[in-house]
Amino acid sequence: MRREPPQKFSDYGPLLFPAGMLIVFFVVPFTTMIAVSFFRRNPAGFYSPDFVFDNYARFLSLFFGKVLGFSLGLAVAVAVCCVVLALPFTYLLARSKRRTQVFWLVALLSVLSLSEVIIGFAWSTLFSRTAGITNLLVTLGLMQEAVALNPSFGAVLTAMVYQALPYTVLVLYPALVRLDPTLTEAARTLGASPLKAFFTVVVPALRNTIIATLIMVFIFALGSYLLPQILGRPQHWTLSVLITDQAIYQSNMPFAAAMAVFLVLVTLGLVALTVYAGRKGEAA
Amino acid sequence: MNTALQRLYFALFGLFLSLPLIVVAGVSVNEKQNLAFPPQGFSLSWYGEIFANPEWRSALVASVVLAALSAALAVVIALPLAWFLWRREARWANIFQLLGIAPFTLPPVITALGLLTFWATTGFYGQPATAVVSHAIFFVTLPLVTLSLGFSAIDRSLVEAAATMGADDRTVFRTVVLPLILPYLVSGYAFAFVLSLNEYIVAYMTVGFTMETLPIKIFNALRYGYTPTMASVTILFVAIAAIVFSLVARFGDLPKLLGAMSTRD
Secondary structure, X not given: OOOEOOOOHHHHHHHHHHHHHHHHHHHHHXXXXXXXXXXXXXXXXXXXXXXXXXXXXXHHOHHHHHHHHHHHHHHHHHHHHHHHHHHHHHXXXXXXXXXXXXXXXXXXXXXXXXXXXXXXXXXXXXOOOOOOHHHHHHHOOOOOOOOOOOOOHHHHHHHHHHHXXXXXXXXXXXXXXXXXXXXXXXXXXXXXXXXXXXXXXXXXXXXXXXXXXXXXXXXXXXXXXXXXXXXOOHHHOOHHHHXXXXXXXXXXXXXXXXXXXXXXXXXXXXXXHXXXXXXXXXXX | OHHHHHHHHHHHXXXXXXXXXXXXXXXXXXXXXXXXXXXXXXXXXXXXXXXXXXXXXXHHHHHHHHHHHHHHHHXXXXXXXXXXXXXXXXXXXXXXXXXXXXXXXXXXXXHHHHHHHHHHHHOXXXXXXXXXXXXXXXXXXXXXXXHHHHHHOOOHHHHHHHHHOOOOXXXXXXXXXXXXXXXXXXXXXXXXXXXXXXXXXXXXXXXXXXXXXXXXXXXXXXXXXXXXXXHHHHHHHHHHHHHHHHHHHHHOOHHHHHHXXXXXX
């Protein structure tokens, strides 16, 4: 059956429900949020309609500048760690037997689907004094006594890398499966070591994929909300934490909305950059 | 030497992914109510506690009902949309595909805040049904992507043959299209179900004060200290995810499913 343009009005029937749902429950809430970001806060209720830029102007304080800087820096660190760890792994995985691939994909999906709460709890246990990894080091005689490793920046970073690593592998996987195996074979025939072939042939061939993946993981990490709260100190809190805090505990919806809109703009800018990088890659 | 190194690398990778879960599994079988590893004594009573303690049980029931309903609603939204995009030539309709993918691609706090604003404005804030709709919209991306993949894999001449023999759209859909895309429909449902089960922030922002799902319950429990039930629930959730994805792999082509799932990225 060839694709045909819709002819009768009834041909549009199947579209009605999905389009309606997406418009009512995604487009409308999203637009409402943008509108609220220009509203004035009303201490008695939620907010009152207005058109002010106060909520955006509040960003310009040193405090929010610091939070934003920290959130972006943390997300960059997570993205870089994940891609460095995942790229060689995914490369090898894509060349493994089918059964090995399926096993790892199931394991990665299982970890990926885990709630942030669960990941936070698991790592806080691993970093705790009574049940943590330092007990193992004491048993091995490498340490004098067990210590707690959280809250700390290292704990937040480790758990966020743990959360984003399966995602990174799954984003890289399709590109690496499709990578032409004769590329490395040629390099090997010409006398390059496997490591050299990987860095001089595979990595440059995947330059655009790597850039796109870095951006995808960056966005993913930007959304992290619970891990900084469970494993970090208040100075490790991210923009997502602050948005929720303003919305729920300070009941300052206009300010929370303004921060969210700002976060969307950052994200969309980065997505546009990814698409641009991808287009450029195709053209080359 | 090369394969040995590769094995070591894979083993370390696996160790990193499983280490926190091993410790939590150990903690979950402690006999007494303390956070200790290696476990002191052995007891499965903390697993029984999930079902015996009314608070944990109602959180479990709330989570499972929410996941089952919202995944179903997500599929009901995604199926006609994916079908329309495959069957009809209407470029402008691609905007709805974009809308279906957007909620999942943006940082979750944005979708959560948008929905909170919306439910508060319309006066439904806090009702359990709002969580179902919110999760369905948040996770509609997953069945939409798997179903689009399923439709693109259908050989159009098969459908054409059925149409030539006089079958109308409805009959073709029921007798030819539906059986072919069923595995994709099931995996889309499975992905949405497992992720909804684990989702925190959208559920918290929409119904956090009226309904406790398991992730919300774990986080609240975490604030007031520690109970081994948190560990046993964690292991239960890991087991559910592993079983569901193993089933998807058993009855579908997981590498293919994931190979195309990320092309949207």
